[in-house]
Amino acid sequence: MSKKSQYSYVGIAFIILVFGIIFIPKIIDRVKNDDITRSESRSETVETKIEETGNLSDMAFLEINGSKKKVPEFSFTNQDGKTISNKDYLGKVYVVEFFFTTCPTICPRMSRNLVEVQDEFKSFENFGVASFTINPDFDTPEVLKSYATNYGVTNPNWHFMTGKEADIYDLANNGFTIYAGKNAEAEGGFEHSGNFALIDKNGYIRSRVDEFGNPKIYYKGIVSRAEQEEDGEKEEISMLIQDITKLLKE
Known part of the structure; x- marks a missing residue:
């Protein structure tokens, strides 16, 4: 494997690490606060809303x-x-x-x-x-x-x-x-x-x-x-x- 390829893999891993540190806690907070609702995958009937x-x-x-x-x-x-x-x-x-x-x-x-x-x-x-x-x-x-x-x-x-x-x-x-x-x-x-x-x-x-x-x-x-x-x-x-x-x- 060339040094150039090694640098590419290191860069991708670094980006994934940064994404996890910044965004995953925010997503978890949204789920805890019920900002993301499960009803998005359900039919929005009157009965469901009731x-x-x-x-x-x-x-x-x-x-x-x-x-x-x-x-x-x-x-x-x-x-x-x-x-x-x-x-x-x-x-x-x-x-x-x-x-x-x-x-x-x-x-x-x-x-x-x-x-x-x-x-x-x-x-x-x-x-x-x-x-x-x-x-x-x-x-x-x-x-x-x-x-x-x-x-x-x-x-x-x-x-x-x-x-x-x-x-x-x-x-x-x-x-x-x-x-x-x-x-x-x-x-x-x-x-x-x-x-x-x-x-x-x-x-x-x-x-x-x-x-x-x-x-x-x-x-x-x-x-x-x-x-x-x-x-x-x-x-x-x-x-x-x-x-x-x-x-x-x-």
Whole structure:
């Protein structure tokens, strides 16, 4: 090896040594002071920002195969004849129900309870309700409009939606696993769950957890706060209102 080559290697080693002395301590200080954030390699979703800022509440996510369950995509016509999709609810906390206007049993109770919930959040522009009819052949936008008026619905984010029967049933039974179906022997010709689903601002299904740490997933919608309990069923509207409040703060 020539003397010239030896000098070159010595020079490179000297530069590396100087770099280590000057810059490595600064890099370590930046890491300690959290100037370099790990989130640079993560997707900057709203959910990520919530988790990093510590604003996520104690509300549970519904997880299926390790993935947080989101509301499926949907697009229907509301009581004003406008097309409403799941994207219209992004940025809002909202409650989901499946009902029909001629229901002679649980639907009137559910609607009155949701109006009560609506009235608790009058000043919140980012709260809404999604009501899907399971009898779209009868429940036209005009019928839904009249129904909403009769029950005192005033929230502009409360949409009563109708569309293709197959799409609505798929959304209920597969999208939310809230049962809905035709039954000639049932009062009104249909049967369905009286449960409500609660959705956060990012479109995730949320709920509180039970005493074993498992998400409750749904809220019973047929017993009012005034009734407290009926046929052994305790009211969960108070619980729903409390949990909506938590999600609005996220």
